[in-house]
Amino acid sequence: xxxxxxxxxxxxxxxxxxxxxxxxxxxxxxxxxxxxxxxxxxxxxxxxxxxxxxxxxxxxxxxxxxxxxxxxxxxxxxxxxxxxxxxxxxxxxxxxxxxxxxxxxxxxxxxxxxxxxxxxxxxxxxxxxxxxxxxxxxxxxxxxxxxxxxxxxxxxxxxxxxxxxxxxxxxxxxxxxxxxxxxxxxxxxxxxxxxxxxxxxxxxxxxxxxxxxxxxxxxxxxxxxxxxxxxxxxxxxxxxxxxxxxxxxxxxxxxxxxxxxxxxxxxxxxxxxxxxxxxxxxxxxxxxxxxxxxxxxxxxxxxxxxxxxxxxxxxxxxxxxxxxxxxxxxxxxxxxxxxxxxxxxxxxxxxxxxxxxxxxxxxxxxxxxxxxxxxxxxxxxxxxxxxxxxxxxxx
Amino acid sequence: xxxxxxxxxxxxxxxxxxxxxxxxxxxxxxxxxxxxxxxxxxxxxxxxxxxxxxxxxxxxxxxxxxxxxxxxxxxxxxxxxxxxxxxxxxxxxxxxxxxxxxxxxxxxxxxxxxxxxxxxxxxxxxxxxxxxxxxxxxxxxxxxxxxxxxxxxxxxxxxxxxxxxxxxxxxxxxxxxxxxxxxxxxxxxxxxxxxxxxxxxxxxxxxxxxxxxxxxxxxxxxxxxxxxxxxxxxxxxxxxxxxxxxxxxxxxxxxxxxxx
Amino acid sequence: xxxxxxxxxxxxxxxxxxxxxxxxxxxxxxxxxxxxxxxxxxxxxxxxxxxxxxxxxxxxxxxxxxxxxxxxxxxxxxxxxxxxxxxxxxxxxxxxxxxxxxxxxxxxxxxxxxxxxxxxxxxxxxxxxxxxxxxxxxxxxxxxxxxxxxxxxxxxxxxxxxxxxxxxxxxxxxxxxxxxxxxxxxxxxxxxxxxxxxxxxxxxxxxxxxxxxxxxxxxxxxxxxxxxxxxxxxxxxxxxxxxxxxxxxxxxxxxxxxxxxxxxxxxxxxxxxxxxxxxxxxxxxxxxxxxxxxxxxxxx
Numbered sequence: 001x002x003x004x005x006x007x008x009x010x011x012x013x014x015x016x017x018x019x020x021x022x023x024x025x026x027x028x029x030x031x032x033x034x035x036x037x038x039x040x041x042x043x044x045x046x047x048x049x050x051x052x053x054x055x056x057x058x059x060x061x062x063x064x065x066x067x068x069x070x071x072x073x074x075x076x077x078x079x080x081x082x083x084x085x086x087x088x089x090x091x092x093x094x095x096x097x098x099x100x101x102x103x104x105x106x107x108x109x110x111x112x113x114x115x116x117x118x119x120x121x122x123x124x125x126x127x128x129x130x131x132x133x134x135x136x137x138x139x140x141x142x143x144x145x146x147x148x149x150x151x152x153x154x155x156x157x158x159x160x161x162x163x164x165x166x167x168x169x170x171x172x173x174x175x176x177x178x179x180x181x182x183x184x185x186x187x188x189x190x191x192x193x194x195x196x197x198x199x200x201x202x203x204x205x206x207x208x209x210x211x212x213x214x215x216x217x218x219x220x221x222x223x224x225x226x227x228x229x230x231x232x233x234x235x236x237x238x239x240x241x242x243x244x245x246x247x248x249x250x251x252x253x254x255x256x257x258x259x260x261x262x263x264x265x266x267x268x269x270x271x272x273x274x275x276x277x278x279x280x281x282x283x284x285x286x287x288x289x290x291x292x293x294x295x296x297x298x299x300x301x302x303x304x305x306x307x308x309x310x311x312x313x314x315x316x317x318x319x320x321x322x323x324x325x326x327x328x329x330x331x332x333x334x335x336x337x338x339x340x341x342x343x344x345x346x347x348x349x350x351x352x353x354x355x356x357x358x359x360x361x362x363x364x365x366x367x368x369x370x371x372x373x374x375x376x377x378x379x380x381x382x383x384x385x386x387x388x389x390x391x392x393x394x395x
Numbered sequence: 396x397x398x399x400x401x402x403x404x405x406x407x408x409x410x411x412x413x414x415x416x417x418x419x420x421x422x423x424x425x426x427x428x429x430x431x432x433x434x435x436x437x438x439x440x441x442x443x444x445x446x447x448x449x450x451x452x453x454x455x456x457x458x459x460x461x462x463x464x465x466x467x468x469x470x471x472x473x474x475x476x477x478x479x480x481x482x483x484x485x486x487x488x489x490x491x492x493x494x495x496x497x498x499x500x501x502x503x504x505x506x507x508x509x510x511x512x513x514x515x516x517x518x519x520x521x522x523x524x525x526x527x528x529x530x531x532x533x534x535x536x537x538x539x540x541x542x543x544x545x546x547x548x549x550x551x552x553x554x555x556x557x558x559x560x561x562x563x564x565x566x567x568x569x570x571x572x573x574x575x576x577x578x579x580x581x582x583x584x585x586x587x588x589x590x591x592x593x594x595x596x597x598x599x600x601x602x603x604x605x606x607x608x609x610x611x612x613x614x615x616x617x618x619x620x621x622x623x624x625x626x627x628x629x630x631x632x633x634x635x636x637x638x639x640x641x642x643x644x645x646x647x648x649x650x651x652x653x654x655x
Numbered sequence: 656x657x658x659x660x661x662x663x664x665x666x667x668x669x670x671x672x673x674x675x676x677x678x679x680x681x682x683x684x685x686x687x688x689x690x691x692x693x694x695x696x697x698x699x700x701x702x703x704x705x706x707x708x709x710x711x712x713x714x715x716x717x718x719x720x721x722x723x724x725x726x727x728x729x730x731x732x733x734x735x736x737x738x739x740x741x742x743x744x745x746x747x748x749x750x751x752x753x754x755x756x757x758x759x760x761x762x763x764x765x766x767x768x769x770x771x772x773x774x775x776x777x778x779x780x781x782x783x784x785x786x787x788x789x790x791x792x793x794x795x796x797x798x799x800x801x802x803x804x805x806x807x808x809x810x811x812x813x814x815x816x817x818x819x820x821x822x823x824x825x826x827x828x829x830x831x832x833x834x835x836x837x838x839x840x841x842x843x844x845x846x847x848x849x850x851x852x853x854x855x856x857x858x859x860x861x862x863x864x865x866x867x868x869x870x871x872x873x874x875x876x877x878x879x880x881x882x883x884x885x886x887x888x889x890x891x892x893x894x895x896x897x898x899x900x901x902x903x904x905x906x907x908x909x910x911x912x913x914x915x916x917x918x919x920x921x922x923x924x925x926x927x928x929x930x931x932x933x934x935x936x937x938x939x940x941x942x943x944x945x946x947x948x949x950x951x952x953x954x955x
Contacts (some may be wrong), residue, residue, distance in 0.1 A: 001402060051446075053600075062852075077614045078611075080613060091661060099601060101595065101598060101599065101601055102598045102607075103598075103607075103610065103611055104598075104610045104613075104614065105598075106915050108914060108915040108922075109500070109915050112500070112504055112914065112915070112922070113504075113599065115504070116503075116504035116505075116507045116508050116599075117507055117511065118508075119505060119508070119511045119512035120511030120512070121516055122511065122518055122601075123601050124507060124511070124518060124600055126602045183795070201794050201811065205900070207900075208896070208900050208901035208908075208912070209901070210901050210912040211911060211912045211915065221629065250794070250818070251818045251899050251900045251901075251902040252785075252789065252793075252896055252897075252898065252899070252900060253896065253900045254614055255613070255617075255782070255786075256620075256622055257424075257613075257616075257617045257618070257786055258618040258622065258789060259617070260427075260618070261424060261617075261789070261790060261793075261795060262795040263789050263790075263793045263794060263795050280616060280617075280755070281617055282432040283430065283794075284427070284428065284429070285430075321512050336747070384477035386901065387726065387901075387904055392903050398926050400759060400760050400761065402755070402759070403754075403755035403758075403759025403760065403761055404757070404759070404761070405759065406702065406751050406753050406755040406759070407756060407759075407765060407769070409753065410748075410752045410832070412768075412778060413828075413829075413832075414772065414829070414832075416791050416797075416798065417784075417787035417788055417791045417829070418787065419791075419797075420787060420790035420791040420796065420797045420798075421783070421786065421787045421790055423790070423797060424790050424880050449828075452765060468686060468687055468690055469687070471683065471686075471687075472683070472686070472687035473682055474682050475680075475683035476684065479680045480680060480681070480684065483684060485854070485940060485941070485944055486696065487684070487687070487939055488879075488882075488940055489936070489937055490688075490691050490695070492882070492883075492886045492936050492940065493695060493699070493936070494695065495886035495887060495889060495890035495936065496886070496889065496890050496929060496932035496933050496935075497695075497699045497702060497928055497929060497933070498892075498907070498911075498914065498930070498931045500908055500914060500915060501698075501699060501914070501926070501929065502695070502698055502699060504696065505697070505698025505699055505701055505702075506698045508698070508701070508841065509697055509698055516677075521917075526693075527691070527694065529694070530691075530694050530695045533691075533695075534883060534886060534887075535777075535834070535838075535883070538838050538879055538880065538883045539838055539841075541879060542838055542839065542841050542842050542876045542880065543841040543842075543877060545845070545876055546841045546842050546844060546845025546876070547696055547845065560786075561708045566897070568832065570820055574906075575841070576841075577841045577844055578841045579839070580769070580770075581770065581838065581840060582837075583780070584770070584771070584773070584774025584775075585777055585834070585837060586838060586927075587809065588774055588775055588777055588778035588779075591778070592778050592781075593782075597700060598771035603796065609783075613782060614753075620782070620783070620786070621783075621786065621790075624783040624786075625788070628775055630777045631774075631893075632771060632772065632774075632775045635774040635775060636771045639767065639770070639771055641769070648885050
């Protein structure tokens with residue numbers, strides 16, 4: 001009898017503990033204030049194209065954003081293009097909170113998140129997105145984003161923005177190789193070198209070309225060096241087929257850990273990710289970042305504001321921040337080339353120490369930027385052919 | 396006698412080798428943070444992070460809540476189907492196996508769509524996440540309970556209790572539950588592990604659980620994720636061990652119809 | 656238990672329950688069904704609807720039609736193979752482990768340790784698991800290096816590679832074995848030792864005990880566990896993706912590419928693929944139910 005009472009008591013204590021923990025944690029999430037701006041403001045923003053913001057308007061924007069109190073971002077890893085520092089600085093400068101959703105997310109995840117949260121004004125609904133180039137027009141066609149032209153709109157190259165202001169390029173990088181020089185004593189210099197027998201079982205991509213833009217760009221970049229062009233990525237496919245047949249290609253999705261352990265000692269990825277990984281490994285092992293001279297492919301990502309953003313003013317303020325000189329330099333510190341790079345350079349607005357950390361400017365001189373059409377065509381080709389190139393049934 | 400124990404010992408030994416080797420390899424890699432020598436640097440990094448402790452505790456709380464709800468939902472249902480509605484068994488099994496084939500990203504977005512607007516707005520409470528976790532636990536919990544029910548003579552037990560005048564509630568809590576101790580425990584273990592590691596739902600619903608924390612550390616860091624894997628493995632093992640110890644207390648109540 | 660199994664073959668006099676009584680009995684499953692409806696079926700409903708829509712929301716059968724491309728049929732077949740192999744392996748070795756720890760005459764802490772370890776290992780999956788196996792059996796893995804240094808054997812020269820069907824299956828076993836152990840333990844507990852003694856007294860060999868007593872009794876439990884393991888492997892995504900990238904063309908990876916990726920993004924095709932998986936799960940349940948009825952006949 002007594003034992004039964006004792007175990008009842010224990011069970012009650014346990015349940016009470018659970019409830020307390022859960023309820024106390026409840027409080028944390030509802031701390032984010034529900035924005036005062038009703039849904040009407042969002043629909044209004046959708047129909048009108050916001051005029052360029054002047055200095056006076058900027059103060060109004062800041063005030064409106066502060067009233068909203070917070071911003072919700074999605075899929076922004078802290079090590080990607082220096083987003084960690086950018087977000088911290090933004091919070092400090094304007095006193096806003098930032099809710100960061102799904103840092104590991106892909107462009108597809110971001111679009112699906114907007115779609116799922118159209119009725120939700122809570123912190124699960126993303127305000128702003130940073131997606132691959134092809135997703136900009138896609139999101140616009142699906143009425144998922146709203147237009148906004150930042151004050152520095154004119155200095156963004158025309159080829160990298162939507163004329164109506166729905167999406168706009170934010171940064172770019174070029175395809176490069178991270179090489180673990182503990183394992184690979186003799187780093188390759190060009191894409192063609194990867195076929196050498198000394199690199200057997202050593203070459204990897206950081207994603208699956210059917211899901212990751214970064215991986216597709218790897219194949220596309222190789223195509224440029226192997227006789228293909230921006231219009232024809234077949235040479236890239238053929239190269240990877242030979243790479244696979246020679247046994248040089250490792251199918252593992254490369255990450256920091258596999259690069260460091262030596263399982264994937266040569267990884268194709270954006271130069272900014274390679275440089276960030278090199279920093280975070282701090283020489284253990286030492287990483288060499290190689291940008292080849294032939295086949296330099298640039299990849300652009302684009303920013304947009306969700307049409308259903310619960311905090312539209314905070315979102316616009318975020319864009320103003322990102323496209324200001326300070327924001328652009330923030331990306332540069334993360335090794336990404338901001339879209340206004342040429343404008344900044346022409347005004348000598350880039351500090352020497354920041355410029356010194358980047359790969360030599362000469363590498364970027366030959367960078368090729370695919371148009372949306374060329375990119376779509378290459379994507380279609382690569383994704384269709386990938387399975388017959390390196391699929392398990394091949395080999 | 397000794398000969399009879401040869402195969403069991405072999406089996407356990409082989410199992411131990413298979414399970415422990417990959418853990419050892421992970422552990423060895425996690426020690427390599429400092430160049431040229433072994434050190435616990437990566438562990439220091441993880442353990443000194445307040446977010447680690449906070450997210451772990453939060454996940455444990457959610458896991459316990461999930462276990463309780465799941466037990467309350469599944470055990471009576473499985474019992475009822477077993478006893479009275481065997482023709483429903485395929486339907487119930489199908490429903491409980493659905494969480495395997497519905498991609499979690501689809502499920503969470505579906506939950507957000509439905510419960511982010513009136514009449515039922517649940518998206519701002521962790522209850523929605525717990526509901527999602529209970530759904531994820533369905534296959535494991537149901538299968539565990541069903542297997543347990545098959546192993547005991549449910550019909551006789553129920554009839555005996557009924558003839559003694561017990562109500563359904565009494566039968567469930569004082570006859571069935573104690574006899575299903577092993578199944579319930581194992582189901583609880585499985586649920587606990589699932590909730591602790593779950594990532595997709597927690598991150599899209601924006602709750603500070605352990606899964607998103609693991610993913611955050613895993614980006615771009617090389618050695619810390621390995622350290623984290625070992626630490627979370629160990630901590631989860633301890634928690635599950637605690638659950639087992641806690642439940643042993645209730646075993647002394649004795650079983651009404653021992654099957655052992 | 657044996658009595659119960661025998662009872663199945665004796666038709667019980669059908670006292671047809673009155674209609675009102677049947678309806679009352681269905682009340683017992685209402686809470687579960689309501690919960691499932693609210694939090695599983697309704698949220699997944701757009702999966703069903705979406706698979707019949709195109710990107711602009713119009714009705715179309717194109718997605719279903721696309722499922723029959725040879726490429727996609729191959730991916731279903733590959734997924735089924737991986738799941739079946741790991742389910743079978745998991746059932747056999749998981750059962751062996753559980754039986755050894757429960758009935759093998761080993762010290763009692765072995766059982767406790769195995770059960771709690773299995774609890775943790777059952778969900779050790781995704782990137783940590785993939786990395787653990789890469790660190791063990793990858794090209795620079797610790798076993799590979801050990802073999803090379805100690806025995807001069809280059810594992811990868813023998814044709815072995817972790818990044819293949821068999822490598823992935825080996826990795827999947829890490830969560831299949833523990834799942835089996837945890838699920839089947841109560842069934843093994845239910846095997847009364849008296850039955851074994853009785854069988855031995857009657858002169859049965861070990862094989863006969865298993866063939867005519869233990870396995871038929873355990874049959875339904877084993878089949879149920881098998882379906883669970885099959886489903887568990889069938890839906891697994893993170894581990895396969897982390898280990899083999901996209902080279903093993905499994906259905907969850909296809910779905911991931913369509914719904915989540917940076918590139919393809921045809922979510923409706925992804926939904927159709929998932930519906931295909933739902934159908935296959937239903938079929939596997941059907942097969943196991945059939946087999947369960949068959950094994951019940953073994954008693955005769």
